[in-house]
Amino acid sequence: MAARDGRRSVTPADPEAAARIDVRKTYKLYIGGAFPRTESGRSYLVSAADGTPLANACRASRKDLRDAVRAARKAQPGWAGKTAMNRGQVLYRVAELMEGRRDQFIAEVAAAEGLRGPRAAAVVDRAIDRWVWYAGWADKIAQVLGSTNPVAAPFFNFTIPEATGVVGVVAPETSSLLGLVSRLAPPLVSGNAVVLITSETRPLPAVTLSEVLATSDVPGGVVNVLTGRKAELIPVMAAHVDVDALDTWGVPETLRLETEQLAADDVKRLSRRPRSVDDARFDWLDDRASERPEWIAAFLEMKTVWHPIGV
Amino acid sequence: MVDRARGTSLIPAPDPSPSSWGFGDGQAIPWEYAPAPEARDIVTLRERYGLFINGRSVPAAGGATFTSIDPSTERPLAEVARATPADVDKAVRAARRAERRSWGQLPGKERAKYLFRISRILQERSREFAVLESMDSGKPIKESRDVDIPLAANHFWYYAGWADKLDYAFPGRVARPLGVAAQIIPWNFPLLMLAWKIAPALAAGNTVVLKPASTTPLSALLFADVCVQADLPPGTVNIVTGPGEIGMHLATHPDVDKVAFTGSTEIGKKIGRGVAGTDKALTLELGGKAANIVFDDAPLDQAIEGIVNGIYFNQGEVCCAGSRLLVQESIADTVIDKLKDRLSTIRVGDPLDKNTDVGAINSKAQLDKITELVASGVAEGADLYQPACDLPERGYFFRPTLFTNVAQSHRIAQEEIFGPVLSVLTFRTPDEAVEKANNTAYGLSAGIWTDKGSRILDMVSRMKAGVVWANTFNKFDPTSPFGGYKESGFGREGGMHGLHAYVRLEDR
Numbered sequence: 001m002a003a004r005d006g007r008r009s010v011t012p013a014d015p016e017a018a019a020r021i022d023v024r025k026t027y028k029l030y031i032g033g034a035f036p037r038t039e040s041g042r043s044y045l046v047s048a049a050d051g052t053p054l055a056n057a058c059r060a061s062r063k064d065l066r067d068a069v070r071a072a073r074k075a076q077p078g079w080a081g082k083t084a085m086n087r088g089q090v091l092y093r094v095a096e097l098m099e100g101r102r103d104q105f106i107a108e109v110a111a112a113e114g115l116r117g118p119r120a121a122a123v124v125d126r127a128i129d130r131w132v133w134y135a136g137w138a139d140k141i142a143q144v145l146g147s148t149n150p151v152a153a154p155f156f157n158f159t160i161p162e163a164t165g166v167v168g169v170v171a172p173e174t175s176s177l178l179g180l181v182s183r184l185a186p187p188l189v190s191g192n193a194v195v196l197i198t199s200e201t202r203p204l205p206a207v208t209l210s211e212v213l214a215t216s217d218v219p220g221g222v223v224n225v226l227t228g229r230k231a232e233l234i235p236v237m238a239a240h241v242d243v244d245a246l247d248t249w250g251v252p253e254t255l256r257l258e259t260e261q262l263a264a265d266d267v268k269r270l271s272r273r274p275r276s277v278d279d280a281r282f283d284w285l286d287d288r289a290s291e292r293p294e295w296i297a298a299f300l301e302m303k304t305v306w307h308p309i310g311v
Numbered sequence: 312m313v314d315r316a317r318g319t320s321l322i323p324a325p326d327p328s329p330s331s332w333g334f335g336d337g338q339a340i341p342w343e344y345a346p347a348p349e350a351r352d353i354v355t356l357r358e359r360y361g362l363f364i365n366g367r368s369v370p371a372a373g374g375a376t377f378t379s380i381d382p383s384t385e386r387p388l389a390e391v392a393r394a395t396p397a398d399v400d401k402a403v404r405a406a407r408r409a410e411r412r413s414w415g416q417l418p419g420k421e422r423a424k425y426l427f428r429i430s431r432i433l434q435e436r437s438r439e440f441a442v443l444e445s446m447d448s449g450k451p452i453k454e455s456r457d458v459d460i461p462l463a464a465n466h467f468w469y470y471a472g473w474a475d476k477l478d479y480a481f482p483g484r485v486a487r488p489l490g491v492a493a494q495i496i497p498w499n500f501p502l503l504m505l506a507w508k509i510a511p512a513l514a515a516g517n518t519v520v521l522k523p524a525s526t527t528p529l530s531a532l533l534f535a536d537v538c539v540q541a542d543l544p545p546g547t548v549n550i551v552t553g554p555g556e557i558g559m560h561l562a563t564h565p566d567v568d569k570v571a572f573t574g575s576t577e578i579g580k581k582i583g584r585g586v587a588g589t590d591k592a593l594t595l596e597l598g599g600k601a602a603n604i605v606f607d608d609a610p611l612d613q614a615i616e617g618i619v620n621g622i623y624f625n626q627g628e629v630c631c632a633g634s635r636l637l638v639q640e641s642i643a644d645t646v647i648d649k650l651k652d653r654l655s656t657i658r659v660g661d662p663l664d665k666n667t668d669v670g671a672i673n674s675k676a677q678l679d680k681i682t683e684l685v686a687s688g689v690a691e692g693a694d695l696y697q698p699a700c701d702l703p704e705r706g707y708f709f710r711p712t713l714f715t716n717v718a719q720s721h722r723i724a725q726e727e728i729f730g731p732v733l734s735v736l737t738f739r740t741p742d743e744a745v746e747k748a749n750n751t752a753y754g755l756s757a758g759i760w761t762d763k764g765s766r767i768l769d770m771v772s773r774m775k776a777g778v779v780w781a782n783t784f785n786k787f788d789p790t791s792p793f794g795g796y797k798e799s800g801f802g803r804e805g806g807m808h809g810l811h812a813y814v815r816l817e818d819r
Contacts, residue, residue, distance in 0.1 A: 149806050257588035260588055267576065267595065267799075275590050303776070303778075304777065304778045304791055305771050305778075305780075306781060306786050307767065307781045
């Protein structure tokens with residue numbers, strides 16, 4: 001990987017073209033299926049784990065966040081309205097396209113998280129596999145979590161899960177890709193739309209993931225990706241009345257109380273990382289720990305229906 | 312005032328005179344009913360009730376009490392201990408001890424037998440509970456006897472069977488109890504809400520500190536007696552009575568692992584704030600403003616009964632009450648006429664009379680709230696209808712009330728009234744019905760009346776509501792999960808899903 005003018009390229013190096021000036025990528029937001037810059041015109045410098053500058057990332061504003069929520073709200077009914085099998089296929093396609101960009105993700109994760117090649121490859125491979133694992137749940141979760149209920153009266157009574165709506169996901173701070181995928185896939189698979197705040201210090205793999213999402217039949221607006229300052233964005237998301245639920249995994253300890261208080265004001269559903277679990281030490285490579293139908297269930301509403309039996 | 316329903320009707324209403332008996336003019340039909348009072352002597356009221364902590368009845372620290380009254384007569388029933396924060400701490404300590412040493416150590420099979428015992432005792436003493444419940448809450452004996460108490464007993468029965476079968480409820484996971492559960496319940500279904508809270512908590516191996524509503528503490532304190540009769544290990548169930556601040560102290564107690572609250576959305580939000588930043592598990596069952604949607608092909612007489620049951624059951628003091636009637640424009644006039652007729656046959660009065668349909672409003676404060684909201688409906692321009700009926704001279708009573716010409720922006724169409732007040736709105740297309748039904752911050756329940764099965768399922772899928780009743784309303788069952796979307800809360804009570812609120816899932 002050639003280092004030029006103090007920046008390190010995160011695209012795979014081609015030794016034949018050592019003399020070529022590479023075309024760098026502008027890292028943008030992903031809102032409503034488009035890749036805008038932040039309306040605020042601000043950016044912040046993202047550095048590799050070793051301190052080398054990597055790129056300028058957008059520093060999203062509260063306006064960007066509100067735009068993202070609007071896009072999510074608009075897209076959510078269509079996504080939830082797709083057949084479960086179709087949602088599963090679309091998310092499986094995300095895995096397919098990530099596989100095609102595997103080398104790029106490995107380079108980005110290695111740079112962002114300071115991992116050696118084989119370790120970074122293991123992380124990326126697991127992220128791809130995790131999409132496959134969750135994608136398979138799309139047409140099964142209702143059978144596992146739904147029920148028919150033998151009420152003591154002449155009624156057919158059943159309970160079905162439905163997507164909650166718009167979910168705000170605060171991505172893990174440490175695991176920039178695998179952790180993020182592990183938190184993003186569960187709300188998505190059941191038909192929620194997501195507004196995602198990436199890792200603040202390691203946002204670049206998430207932006208590249210959004211490019212994959214944009215080309216893998218995930219409808220525009222179903223996933224919206226914001227980079228920027230968590231302290232600036234999280235309170236706005238927690239207070240936004242059109243966000244139905246929050247995944248607070250990546251909320252820094254300093255913001256935990258305020259975030260949950262704001263979320264209580266409109267009865268948001270919360271999926272909270274237990275205080276005993278340290279984001280930085282969580283082992284996302286552990287399938288048993290990270291592949292949990294409970295994480296899907298956290299963003300489902302149970303609807304119970306009564307229908308008379310008789311003439 | 313313009314009759315909106317009539318004025319914009321696409322299809323002229325058929326014969327305006329309703330087919331049912333009655334005059335559609337608010338005149339009471341002169342049915343004569345002889346008094347049919349339920350005997351009160353089955354209940355032995357104590358002069359004073361203590362807190363139930365660690366298996367014993369104890370006075371509050373400092374000995375303060377408050378009075379629980381009969382809302383149908385405004386006469387005092389008993390003095391009840393007014394818990395202090397120190398009493399709550401003591402109750403939480405007792406619950407923690409029971410969780411560590413007795414209840415929490417019992418195998419599921421043994422927990423099950425205790426819960427079956429409780430269910431049986433509730434069945435055996437059902438009439439005593441029904442009479443006491445009606446005396447303390449004002450609800451008709453017909454309802455406490457046929458709905459509240461049997462359902463409460465059935466709830467314990469249902470969850471008893473789960474206690475030793477948790478492995479089958481959560482495949483691939485080990486379900487562990489959360490620990491000490493703080494449970495705060497409302498005054499509209501005092502014993503039933505107690506059962507909804509305590510049964511799943513105990514089945515999963517938790518211990519409980521429960522705070523009943525301050526206007527209806529007596530059935531919970533009689534339940535303490537059931538715990539003693541069942542030889543439940545001391546500290547497994549603790550009951551503290553007192554004002555709302557005591558509930559908040561309990562919910563935010565540092566040694567409480569789980570908070571379950573049923574009540575208003577306003578208080579629910581405060582509790583949510585109170586537990587923010589902690590690891591406490593939380594479930595909330597809050598307010599509602601349910602739409603009861605009647606299509607032009609609905610079985611009308613059945614629908615009328617459903618609408619009446621939906622809003623006048625338990626004086627309308629029901630979180631899932633069908634308080635907004637959405638009726639298709641083409642049949643609006645007929646439905647309203649039939650409703651007015653039906654309203655004139657509703658018997659309002661003594662809760663202990665077996666003929667009574669609508670009893671007393673639970674408290675003066677609630678009566679004032681209903682009165683104020685009804686006045687706002689009139690002031691905002693809706694048309695008020697109340698049948699002519701005699702109300703008892705004493706006690707907190709309110710006439711069954713119906714508003715027509717209601718706009719979506721009216722307070723009576725937006726706010727939870729929690730009283731026998733129905734707001735009628737109209738719609739033309741299913742899309743409009745969906746939009747109006749979902750146009751609320753609440754999402755607890757909904758009703759759909761139509762003869763077309765595919766339309767029922769379509770409407771079901773579009774309702775943002777946790778419980779949808781099709782061609783019925785206000786049905787409850789221990790096996791059937793209940794709970795809200797949106798600001799009506801989260802978590803479910805009843806069914807297998809109700810267990811989830813009281814367990815921590817660990818890897819096998």
